[in-house]
Amino acid sequence: MSAVTESPAPARPATRPRSTTPGGPKESPLSRISAMTVMLVFTLYFLVPIWWLFVAGTKSSGQFTSTNPLWFADFNLIQNITNLVAYRDGVFLKWMLNSALYAGAGALLATLFAGMTGYALAKYRFPGRELLFNIVLGGVLVPATALALPLFLIFSQVSLTNTFWAVFLPSLVSPFGVYLTRIFAAASVPDELIEAARLDGAGEVRTFFTVSVRLMFPALVTVFLFQFVAIWNNFFLPLIMLRDETLFPVTLGLYAWNSQVNQIPELRGYVLIGALLSIIPLIILFLLLQRFWRNGLSAGSVK
Amino acid sequence: MRITKRAATVALLTAATVALTGCSTGGSTSDEAAECVPADGNVDLTFTSWIPGIEDVVDVWNDANPDIQVAVQTGPNGNGGTYANFFNQLEAGNAPDLGQIEYDALPNFRVQDGLINLASCDGVMEAEADFVDWTWGQVSFNEDESVYAIPQDSGPMAMFYRADLFAANNIAIPTTWAEFATAAEQVRATGAYITNFSQSDINQFAGLVWQAGGTWFGNDGSDWSVNLTDDTSIRVADYWQDLIDRDLVSTQPPWTTEWDNAYNTGAAWTWNSAAWGANSIASGAPDTAGNWAVAPSPQWEAGDESSGNWGGSSTAVFTGSKHPYEAAKFALWLNSSSESLTMLNESANLYPAATSGLDLPVLKEGVEFYGNQPIYDVFATASGQVSSDFVWGPTMTQTYNDVSDGFKAAVSGKGTLAEALATGQAATIDALKAQSIPVKE
Numbered sequence: 001m002s003a004v005t006e007s008p009a010p011a012r013p014a015t016r017p018r019s020t021t022p023g024g025p026k027e028s029p030l031s032r033i034s035a036m037t038v039m040l041v042f043t044l045y046f047l048v049p050i051w052w053l054f055v056a057g058t059k060s061s062g063q064f065t066s067t068n069p070l071w072f073a074d075f076n077l078i079q080n081i082t083n084l085v086a087y088r089d090g091v092f093l094k095w096m097l098n099s100a101l102y103a104g105a106g107a108l109l110a111t112l113f114a115g116m117t118g119y120a121l122a123k124y125r126f127p128g129r130e131l132l133f134n135i136v137l138g139g140v141l142v143p144a145t146a147l148a149l150p151l152f153l154i155f156s157q158v159s160l161t162n163t164f165w166a167v168f169l170p171s172l173v174s175p176f177g178v179y180l181t182r183i184f185a186a187a188s189v190p191d192e193l194i195e196a197a198r199l200d201g202a203g204e205v206r207t208f209f210t211v212s213v214r215l216m217f218p219a220l221v222t223v224f225l226f227q228f229v230a231i232w233n234n235f236f237l238p239l240i241m242l243r244d245e246t247l248f249p250v251t252l253g254l255y256a257w258n259s260q261v262n263q264i265p266e267l268r269g270y271v272l273i274g275a276l277l278s279i280i281p282l283i284i285l286f287l288l289l290q291r292f293w294r295n296g297l298s299a300g301s302v303k
Numbered sequence: 304m305r306i307t308k309r310a311a312t313v314a315l316l317t318a319a320t321v322a323l324t325g326c327s328t329g330g331s332t333s334d335e336a337a338e339c340v341p342a343d344g345n346v347d348l349t350f351t352s353w354i355p356g357i358e359d360v361v362d363v364w365n366d367a368n369p370d371i372q373v374a375v376q377t378g379p380n381g382n383g384g385t386y387a388n389f390f391n392q393l394e395a396g397n398a399p400d401l402g403q404i405e406y407d408a409l410p411n412f413r414v415q416d417g418l419i420n421l422a423s424c425d426g427v428m429e430a431e432a433d434f435v436d437w438t439w440g441q442v443s444f445n446e447d448e449s450v451y452a453i454p455q456d457s458g459p460m461a462m463f464y465r466a467d468l469f470a471a472n473n474i475a476i477p478t479t480w481a482e483f484a485t486a487a488e489q490v491r492a493t494g495a496y497i498t499n500f501s502q503s504d505i506n507q508f509a510g511l512v513w514q515a516g517g518t519w520f521g522n523d524g525s526d527w528s529v530n531l532t533d534d535t536s537i538r539v540a541d542y543w544q545d546l547i548d549r550d551l552v553s554t555q556p557p558w559t560t561e562w563d564n565a566y567n568t569g570a571a572w573t574w575n576s577a578a579w580g581a582n583s584i585a586s587g588a589p590d591t592a593g594n595w596a597v598a599p600s601p602q603w604e605a606g607d608e609s610s611g612n613w614g615g616s617s618t619a620v621f622t623g624s625k626h627p628y629e630a631a632k633f634a635l636w637l638n639s640s641s642e643s644l645t646m647l648n649e650s651a652n653l654y655p656a657a658t659s660g661l662d663l664p665v666l667k668e669g670v671e672f673y674g675n676q677p678i679y680d681v682f683a684t685a686s687g688q689v690s691s692d693f694v695w696g697p698t699m700t701q702t703y704n705d706v707s708d709g710f711k712a713a714v715s716g717k718g719t720l721a722e723a724l725a726t727g728q729a730a731t732i733d734a735l736k737a738q739s740i741p742v743k744e
Binding site: 061064065066069088149152153156157159161162239240242243244245252255256257258259260261262263264265266267268 | 349351353355356376377378379380383384387388391392394395396397399558560563564567568579582583585586587588589590614651652
């Protein structure tokens with residue numbers, strides 16, 4: 001742990017030289033094939049459920065049980081989506097909006113806080129710095145699920161359960177983000193540059209936002225993505241905190257429906273098409289930010 | 304230097320943990336007496352239920368009762384998380400005034416002092432006559448002067464069967480379990496199964512034991528007794544074990560697409576299920592519309608008239624509610640007015656627990672999926688034949704899980720259903736002891 005918390009080496013670009021094929025060691029065809037096979041198996045393993053979900057989403061409820069689960073019957077996707085959106089005055093859309101708000105605004109603020117904290121820990125020397133950092137690191141080890149119940153009791157004391165804030169506020173902290181941004185800031189924001197900014201008369205805050213944020217951008221995108229996905233998929237905290245259907249994120253709403261499929265069978269179709277729609281924002285976000293994300297993920301790995 | 308830092312970190316984390324646990328012990332139950340008197344001014348109540356569309360029913364109440372306004376809260380079904388939430392809220396002191404609780408979970412809440420005895424509330428004791436006897440037994444625990452919830456819906460059991468297939472193959476509709484076993488052989492000869500034995504619906508199996516006259520739990524006022532392995536339960540278990548051993552029933556996991564498909568393709572011919580199951584078949588087996596019918600459950604002795612129950616829930620008032628009087632008034636209206644019961648039936652297929660509810664016009668009509676048979680007449684009769692003696696235990700989730708594990712093993716050839724009950728019996732006694740609930744060995 002102490003190795004990574006040492007003060008930064010002089011400026012070095014975050015990218016590392018890529019080992020190109022001609023110079024690299026030769027691979028035997030056998031290991032190539034076996035590696036490809038393993039990857040293929042894993043790709044199938046991850047993609048088949050999504051394929052199944054997509055196919056199931058296009059079927060009418062009758063065809064769902066009676067036709068091949070991995071191939072299309074009549075194509076009812078649009079019809080299914082229309083039904084879902086119309087069900088109970090569009091409560092599903094409300095859930096999607098809620099999720100977007102919790103995850104979007106939450107991840108944005110969490111990234112800002114984590115970025116500022118990580119930057120401060122990396123670039124300022126003050127007593128208790130390592131202690132503070134170690135406490136934050138301790139936070140990485142505590143699973144969010146374990147905190148849900150204590151959080152519920154705390155929020156109960158201040159009568160904030162069953163409110164927007166009950167889910168939003170706990171989403172704003174990202175210990176992992178602090179860790180990542182600190183490492184990244186140490187590696188990619190040169191002290192000289194900050195010095196230069198100071199000499200030119202920029203305040204600390206301005207230096208952070210105009211100089212450092214740009215240099216830390218890949219790490220910030222990574223933190224944003226991680227946090228966005230974590231909040232979007234966070235299920236246990238909303239389950240414990242929320243009672244009001246109009247505050248539900250989409251995960252909790254679909255779970256609530258799914259728990260009643262036995263008695264109200266028509267909900268099954270809504271759960272399926274809803275699950276399909278609910279992963280689309282994540283896919284879009286990943287595709288858009290993939291470039292930055294790959295950069296950020298490897299940050300700090302070569303140090 | 305580093306060691307001291309680490310020690311400081313540990314100390315700080317420990318302090319944080321202590322602070323958190325400190326919070327969790329605060330705000331426990333308040334000892335307000337459950338005097339049931341009307342409030343002076345207007346009253347706002349909260350009501351948690353997972354029934355979709357119940358808001359519309361509550362809106363009707365709110366329009367008619369400006370002085371008692373009810374706000375609906377929702378969540379997943381009870382075992383899906385809402386019960387756990389109720390316990391958390393009781394701990395934190397912010398439980399809703401009213402909540403939906405299934406019959407099999409009521410003892411759990413009562414043992415934890417989570418429910419208000421409504422017996423002293425206006426009109427509650429008088430309402431006993433308005434509900435089917437056994438449903439009242441479920442909420443009063445068959446004790447005098449005790450009403451811990453108002454019955455909402457029920458699941459009297461009967462037999463759904465493929466009328467066309469039985470007729471085409473000249474197989475008589477079984478009226479006793481012995482005939483059912485014979486019919487099972489005849490159905491198997493055609494290549495199909497007479498029914499599917501559910502390895503995970505332990506409350507369905509409990510319904511079959513209930514019908515046979517057994518009960519799984521007892522409470523003599525001080526001690527609980529656990530009877531998962533009494534003669535009746537073992538008799539029912541051995542009966543199904545025999546059918547499983549002879550490959551006369553299928554053993555697919557219930558509520559799956561394979562299971563639906565078996566009914567949809569005629570691979571399974573009957574289902575011993577509750578009134579609310581009518582829609583499960585209709586939606587799971589759409590290709591068989593018009594071919595189904597409903598008959599009374601097969602009996603253990605020819606000429607008997609008894610029925611079991613599977614499912615059903617109640618509306619309870621939680622400890623800490625400041626307005627049990629108004630809450631009880633709302634709960635009675637919700638569960639016995641024909642307006643409310645009709646809406647609940649339409650939005651969530653609830654089959655009423657109120658006697659007047661059994662005669663609702665919507666429950667008198669012929670159902671197209673069942674060849675226009677007025678199937679709910681069968682269930683209304685069945686509801687009157689359910690014994691009031693069946694008692695649930697205070698740790699049903701655990702009991703279900705343990706028995707279900709054993710049943711899953713049994714259908715794959717490891718052990719028997721009776722052994723699974725024995726395991727469940729021992730595990731339940733251990734669980735009760737672990738919670739310091741007095742239990743007879």
